[in-house]
Amino acid sequence: MNKTIAVCPGSFDPITMGHLDIISRSSKMFDKVIVVVMSNVYKNGSSFTVEQRKKMIEKTVGELGNVEVDSYEGLLADYAALKGAGVIVKGLRAMSDFEYEFQMALANKKLNPNLETVFLTTSAENMYLSSSMVKQIASMGGDISDFVPKAIYSDITEKFSDKNQEE
Ligand code: PNS
Numbered sequence: 001m002n003k004t005i006a007v008c009p010g011s012f013d014p015i016t017m018g019h020l021d022i023i024s025r026s027s028k029m030f031d032k033v034i035v036v037v038m039s040n041v042y043k044n045g046s047s048f049t050v051e052q053r054k055k056m057i058e059k060t061v062g063e064l065g066n067v068e069v070d071s072y073e074g075l076l077a078d079y080a081a082l083k084g085a086g087v088i089v090k091g092l093r094a095m096s097d098f099e100y101e102f103q104m105a106l107a108n109k110k111l112n113p114n115l116e117t118v119f120l121t122t123s124a125e126n127m128y129l130s131s132s133m134v135k136q137i138a139s140m141g142g143d144i145s146d147f148v149p150k151a152i153y154s155d156i157t158e159k160f161s162d163k164n165q166e167e
Contacts, residue, residue, distance in 0.1 A: 021126055035061065038071070133147070
């Protein structure tokens with residue numbers, strides 16, 4: 001029987017509890033899940049390098065046996081074809097996410113007709129959570145412990161305390 005491989009793409013700058021929730025729920029739905037760090041052309045620059053983002057995800061998903069972490073520079077539709085993945089999983093927080101995600105799903109389907117996009121609704125406690133919110137709170141010395149996985153808490157706080165000292 002063919003195994004269903006799903007990709008969970010994102011900028012993950014950095015991974016949050018919201019991302020982890022979607023990844024761990026996906027890992028129960030599919031035979032294999034590949035979390036892939038990609039660039040979002042609509043976001044200006046990133047705070048963490050691709051390698052740092054990958055490492056933080058690896059630290060976080062270690063206990064999920066069927067989850068791999070990767071990065072890719074090109075199109076998601078091409079990456080999915082390369083990996084034999086038939087499904088893209090994305091989390092939807094609110095209606096405000098919907099239009100953009102819907103557009104991407106249609107574009108990806110056009111680029112790779114074998115690809116289905118599946119949306120998982122974010123858990124209620126993560127509705128408002130985003131990587132940029134985490135970074136803003138961390139950079140102002142606020143407590144991010146409820147928002148990011150324990151394993152990467154210090155990676156983020158250290159990065160932003162270094163930044164505060166530079167300024
Ligand atoms: O976490 P994000 O920033 O919402 O993730 C968006 C991401 C990285 C998944 C999206 O920008 C993407 O798929 N980038 C790869 C390039 C690509 O395939 N773009 C066309 C999709 S329409």
